[in-house]
Every structure is written in structure tokens, then in C-alpha cells.
Amino acid sequence: MRLRKKHFAIPEMHENPYVFFEGQKYKGKWREVFGNDNPIYLEIGAGKGKFTIESAMINQDINYIMVDFETNALIYGTRQIIERELTNVRAMPINAEHILDYFEENEIDRIYINFCNPWPKVRHQKRRLTYPSLLDKYKIILKPNSQIYFKTDDLDLFQDSLDYFSLCGYSTLIADFDMEEDEYPQNIVTEYERKFRNLGEKIKFGVFEANVN
Template sequence: MRLRKKWWARPELEKSTAFISEAKSMKGKWQEEFKNSNDIYLELGCGRGGFVSKAALKYPDKNFVAVDLKDEVLIYVLKKIQEEELENIRITAMNIMGISEVFDKGEVKRIYINFCNPWPKDRHKKRRLTHTKFLSYYKEFIEKGTEIWFKTDDDELFEESLDYFRESGFALKYLTRDLQSEDFKENIVTEYEAKFKAEGVKIKFLVAELIEPKE
């Protein structure tokens, strides 16, 4: 979906302490930013913040960093943060290709990837957030035992992602091709998930654990 440019979005974001304008300057300093030692969970491609705002409410003892590319999207996340008075979320605008420069080794304890772009054309597949290329970026800062939670409606993306994870040293701890039929109590329904569920589309979901960290 193409978003209309909102020139006022960045100034509005920068008024809030929840927005991190220079994420790379925070490397190794995230617990200091949150003023506690709680685990940090990272959402890559947070969209309008439906998931991360619900997660932050459900897990007040966790800290959340939500990343998306566009200010025009993050302004909606900020609105949710302000409405719910959430202190345990920070948001930042950046290209996820640079994510390894944002966190120190072990700073992130879990990664969420929800309904990312499936990039179906062969020449574009390396842009997938689950591709081995991106998994290598994540391995720069996550440790053995760190989990990636991945959810999608796209069959091809899901099946090919299974190979990406295995090739990159991850074990599949949980896997379902029909999340709605499962009793997965920790599931948080995203905006896209609710839409697809109403249309009868089956949601694919997995939890992958890193067992072979980057040497």
C-alpha cells in the first residue's frame, strides 16, 4: 500500500521520547534507554503498531523495539503508544538491512516478523526478512537460544522460509500451517491476521530457535 507523504510526521515523532531518531547510536545502550534490565523484544516491520502495542500491554515486564521504514507508518504506532500510555516501547525508522548496527550481541532476546512482504519474484527473494541474507544480519546480535517468531499468510514464503531457517542454523521449535486451529496461548492477533481470518485464509506460524550462532 502506497502511503501519502506526511511532512509533519517526523517533527511529530521527534517530540516523543518513544521515538529513536538515530538508532545506531543506541547500540549497547538499550537497557539504559529503558531504565531497566528487562528482556528486549524486537519487531521488524511493525506497520501501524497493532501487534507491538498489544504485546507491550500483555507483557509489561518486557521492553519492545519496533522498526519500520516510513515515518508515515510509525506515526500511527506513536498514537497507540500515547493512547495506552506505554512506557515499554521504542520505535525507529530505518532500513532493516542495517539492523545489525543497532544492537550489541545478546541485547535482543526475541524477534517478531509478522506478515512481511513475500517478494514472490525470484530476483527479489533476497529482500525477504526471513531470507538467509537477513538471518545472517540477525545472527550478528542474537545469541544461541534466541527465538524468531514468524507469521504469514503466504504459502510459498512460509515453505521457503523453513529452508532459510534450517540453512542458517535454526531449529524449528513450533510450526503450524493453520494457526487458527491451534491452541497457541501466546498468540497476539495482528490487524492483518484478523483480516485474513475473516476471509478464511489460513495463517502459517513458526518459532525458530538459533542453535548455531555466528562464529
Template sequence: MRLRKKWWARPEMEASHLTIVNPQEHSGKWNEEFENKNKIYLELGCGRGKFICTNAENNKDINYIGIDLKDEVLIYDVRRAEELELENVRIVPMNIGNIEEIFDTDEISRIYINFCNPWPKERHKKRRLTHPGFLNMYKKFLVPGSEIWFKTDDTGLFTDSQEYFPESGFNIEYLTYDLHNSDFQGNITTEYEEKFTSLGMKTMFLIARYEQI
């Protein structure tokens, strides 16, 4: 469904110190932005913010950066973080395809990819956030030994991703085709996940670790 343009969203977002509109200037200096040396976890496609804000509220000793493109969605993320008074969250409105411009070597300790666009057509598969083109990009700023946590409801994307990760130098440490009925503990649901789980959707999930050779 196409989002209706909210012209007020960008000015409100930019008025918040939690929104980073010039992320390229922070490359290699994100710990200065957070004013600490805590680990930084990154969510690609953070949507309305339930996932990232719940994690940040539960883990005050970890910094979180959420990236998404649409102001119409991100404004709710910013509002949620402000309401919870979360100083360990920053929101970045940008195209994820430019992500290597805003982080430096060994700057990110975990990546979350939750229910990204599956891009099922063959000619579009390079746009997948788990495609080797993106995975090799992430490796430029991931700390060796870091993990990518990936959730999807698309079987084709999940199956292909099981090839993408090893091909790109990641070891798959955990995998399930039914997360909510698995032995995995500590899952934080997204808004999308809650909605479609209630309709019988199964969430597929894996953890892939980056081991630098």
C-alpha cells in the first residue's frame, strides 16, 4: 500500500536530536554521537520502531541505529523513542543502498534485517538486503565475529539467503522455519510480525556470523 505523504513529518523529525540527517559526517565517529563506547547494533528497515525501541529499552548498555527511507514511517519511530526517553537510539532517514558511506571499519557489532522486501523477480534479486552484494558491503564495517539476525515470511528469500550467507563468508549458526514454535529465546516482534502471526503466518529466522578470514 502506498503511503500518503506527510509533509509535516520531516520538519518534526529534524527537530529531534535522535534523527541524524547528515550520517556521512558520523562515519567512524558514531560512539562520539552516543557519547560512550558501547557496542552499536543496526536495524535495516526499522519501520515504526517497535523492534528497535523495545531492544533499546531492554539494553541500555547497547546503542541502536535504525535506518529506513520513508519519513511517513520513521516519524513514529522517532516519537516512540522520545516518549520512552531513549538516548541510546538514533534514526537515520536514507536509502540503505548507500550504507557503506556512513560507517567505518569495525563500527557495527550486529545487524538486524526484519521482513525486508523479498524482491522475488530474478532481475531484482540484487536488491535483497541479504544478497551477497549487500553482505559484502556490511563486512566493511562489521566487527569480526558479529552476527546478522534475519527474519522473513518469504520462503523463496529465506531459501536463497541460506546460500547467500555462506557464499559471502558468514557461518549460519541458527536456523528455523517456525521461530515462534522453536526453542529460540528472546525474540522481539515487529509490528508486521505481530499482525501476520495472528493470521497464521510463520516467521523464518536465522543467525549468521561473520568470521573474518
């Protein structure tokens, strides 16, 4: 669902020191940006940022970067960085297609993809955030044997993604077609996840390890 255009979003984010519109300058230098050697977790397609914000509040010893090309959504997460004084969070309004322009090889410790657009039409499936062309790029920026955590309500997307990950040489550590909340006490329930659970939809969850030689 496309959000109504927020004309204030981009100007406001330009004033936010935790938002990077020219993140290419920091490729390979993100630990310098954070000023520490803590692990860096990346959420791709972060939307309004609820997952990253809550994760960063709980895990102060982990650095988080949330990216999404939809500034009308991302603005809400970037506000929370300021309001909650989260020095371990940064944000970039970028398209995942260009992820290699922003991160160096082996720079990221973990990737999260939560409830991305399923792009059900065959002609659009290359836009999926789990499509092989993107998974190959993620493998480059991930440290060896790091993981991608993936959640969705869409069965077709999940089944196809299992094939995508296998095709790209990832090991499947978890492939849960009905993610029960009490089995994952550390799970952060996003806005979309709560919505789909309330509708009786089964949540699909996978963890995939990037086997980098």
C-alpha cells in the first residue's frame, strides 16, 4: 500500500544527523560513523522503522542501519532515533538494488527483511528483496557465515524465497511456516506482523546463513 506523500519527510530528514542521503561516502567506514567496533545489523525495507528502533533500544551494544527507498514511511523511524536518543541507529533512504554502493565487502554482521512487498506478478518478481540478484549482493556485504532473518505473511513469497536462498548458496537454518509467538520470545512484533496475526494469517519465518568462501 502506497503511503500518502509527506512533503515534509525529505526536508526533515535532511536536518536529522542520523540520516545519510550520501551514504556512499561511508562505504567501508560505518564503524567509524558509529565510533565503535560493535556488530552492525542492517534492516532492508525498514518501513516506519519499528523493528529497528525497538531492537536498538534492547541491544545497545549493536549498531543498526535501516534502509528504505520510501521516505514517506522512513520519516517516522528517523524521528524515533532522535526522540529516543538512539546513538546506535542510522538510516538511509535508498533502493536495495544499489546496496553495494553503500557497504563494503564483509561489513555487515546480520540482515533483516520483514514483511517486504511480495510482488506476486511474475513480471515484477525481480523486485522482491529476496530475489537471487539481491541475495548475491547481500552475500558480498555480509561477513562469512552471517545470517539473513526473513519474515513474511505471504506463502508464495516464502516458498519462492526458500528456493532463492538455496540457489544462491545459503544454508537454511530455520524454515518455519507457522511462527508461534511463544516459541520466539525475542521476536519483535512489527505493525504488519500484528495486523496479519489479528487476521489469522500464519507468519512465515526463515533464517539463512551466507556461506561465503
